[in-house]
Amino acid sequence: MNNKSSGKTPILIVARDMYPPFRVDVTILFSKYLKKYLKIDWLMRHDASKPGTKVSDGDETYYIIGRNGIRGKLDAVIQHLKVVYRIFRKDYAIVQCRDTFLLASLYSIASRLSGVPFVYWMSYPMEEGYLLRAGTAFAKRRYAGALVRWIIGTVGRLSLYYIALPIAHHIFVQSDQMKNDLLAEGLRADKITPVPMGVDTDSFSPAQCEPAADAFYAGREAILYLGSLDLARQMNIPAAGVAKALKSRPNAIFVMIGRASQPERDLVAEEFGDLSSRIFFLEQMPLLQALSHVRRAGVCLAPYPASKKMLASATPTKLVEYLAMGRRVVANRHPDQSAVIAGAGLGLLSDFTIDGFSQSILQALDLGEPTALEMTRAREWIRENRDYFTLSEKIAPIYAKTANSNGVKKRWNN
Numbered sequence: 127m128n129n130k131s132s133g134k135t136p137i138l139i140v141a142r143d144m145y146p147p148f149r150v151d152v153t154i155l156f157s158k159y160l161k162k163y164l165k166i167d168w169l170m171r172h173d174a175s176k177p178g179t180k181v182s183d184g185d186e187t188y189y190i191i192g193r194n195g196i197r198g199k200l201d202a203v204i205q206h207l208k209v210v211y212r213i214f215r216k217d218y219a220i221v222q223c224r225d226t227f228l229l230a231s232l233y234s235i236a237s238r239l240s241g242v243p244f245v246y247w248m249s250y251p252m253e254e255g256y257l258l259r260a261g262t263a264f265a266k267r268r269y270a271g272a273l274v275r276w277i278i279g280t281v282g283r284l285s286l287y288y289i290a291l292p293i294a295h296h297i298f299v300q301s302d303q304m305k306n307d308l309l310a311e312g313l314r315a316d317k318i319t320p321v322p323m324g325v326d327t328d329s330f331s332p333a334q335c336e337p338a339a340d341a342f343y344a345g346r347e348a349i350l351y352l353g354s355l356d357l358a359r360q361m362n363i364p365a366a367g368v369a370k371a372l373k374s375r376p377n378a379i380f381v382m383i384g385r386a387s388q389p390e391r392d393l394v395a396e397e398f399g400d401l402s403s404r405i406f407f408l409e410q411m412p413l414l415q416a417l418s419h420v421r422r423a424g425v426c427l428a429p430y431p432a433s434k435k436m437l438a439s440a441t442p443t444k445l446v447e448y449l450a451m452g453r454r455v456v457a458n459r460h461p462d463q464s465a466v467i468a469g470a471g472l473g474l475l476s477d478f479t480i481d482g483f484s485q486s487i488l489q490a491l492d493l494g495e496p497t498a499l500e501m502t503r504a505r506e507w508i509r510e511n512r513d514y515f516t517l518s519e520k521i522a523p524i525y526a527k528t529a530n531s532n533g534v535k536k537r538w539n540n
Contacts, residue, residue, distance in 0.1 A: 134165040135529045138218045142225040145170040145190045154326045159518035214240045219529040227252045227282040230290035243295040243528045251436045253282035303461040304439035322441035324512040330450035337422040347378040350423035355386035364429040366397040367483025383408045425490040428457035446512045452501035456486045470507040
């Protein structure tokens with residue numbers, strides 16, 4: 127993977143992400159590991175209603191475009207046109223779109239016309255999300271919003287499945303299930319690579335922190351959930367399962383860590399009734415502090431609904447983070463979570479029901495503290511299959527092969 131000036135392959139990544147990025151498959155996979163091989167120009171968004179800016183950070187450059195107000199929208203158009211010009215000028219060896227399902231057709235056509243390989247990164251089936259929300263809005267008779275979402279989802283689907291993905295030299299997806307979904311759309315298996323959400327095992331290590339010693343833990347068994355209380359995740363169901371388990375374990379408490387609105391907290395608290403004094407809501411906190419609570423937990427909870435297509439194709443991160451910390455986990459049956467538990471052990475699978483969560487939580491508490499062998503097996507499996515360094519070494523050769531596709535005029539390597 128050679129570039130005349132830096133020895134790295136120049137790549138443009140047009141991302142749906144907001145600047146500064148926070149998703150770990152950007153900040154860790156790309157900005158920590160893959161930048162050893164790639165010289166990345168990012169095109170990202172921000173909420174300001176003013177012209178965007180350019181930020182350089184070593185071998186990464188961020189072109190940040192506005193999206194609000196007239197000035198922001200005009201700037202977005204100008205920035206996209208400038209980037210397309212650079213594609214035709216062959217400044218890049220690869221052009222990649224990341225979840226930009228509407229813009230993907232524009233960039234895939236520009237790449238085809240200029241002879242530059244095009245790659246699509248699908249971390250989430252965005253078009254399906256819009257169509258699902260459109261259906262929900264139609265059911266609630268919110269016709270204006272429903273129609274807008276339906277149009278975006280439908281046009282996005284046409285953009286992806288009839289233009290961008292057929293043109294793409296390679297497609298990265300989040301899971302084996304997502305790959306199967308694309309195969310069902312008629313795409314070739316040999317150009318689709320699953321790249322699951324992972325974990326940076328250097329950052330998620332039991333040796334980095336001591337178990338939390340907050341007073342409410344004293345002498346008690348702790349069930350812990352770390353993450354969003356987003357209503358779409360149906361947290362009322364696992365919460366009701368925890369409440370039922372607490373009735374059988376008078377010495378147990380439930381600790382929830384993460385940003386949540388008051389209505390979301392109220393929805394969870396309703397399931398506990400007179401047991402509400404045994405719930406402890408903690409605000410979002412620095413990573414090491416949060417991991418100290420994970421270390422203290424007897425059972426970590428990893429609920430993730432699999433009832434919708436886009437949820438079934440996800441690779442939830444909390445499960446692998448808990449396992450990297452050597453903790454016992456209760457996770458519901460889900461294509462990816464089931465595969466992770468089968469490989470790493472140290473977890474119990476339940477149905478996404480109140481009784482399913484309750485029974486599995488009680489069973490996990492009865493098993494007690496994981497043995498050294500259990501923790502070692504889990505961490506080794508995570509390191510071999512979900513560590514971002516390992517994933518980057520798997521992906522790098524694919525980028526090298528793509529950059530050297532036949533027929534590509536490598537102005538960047540002259």
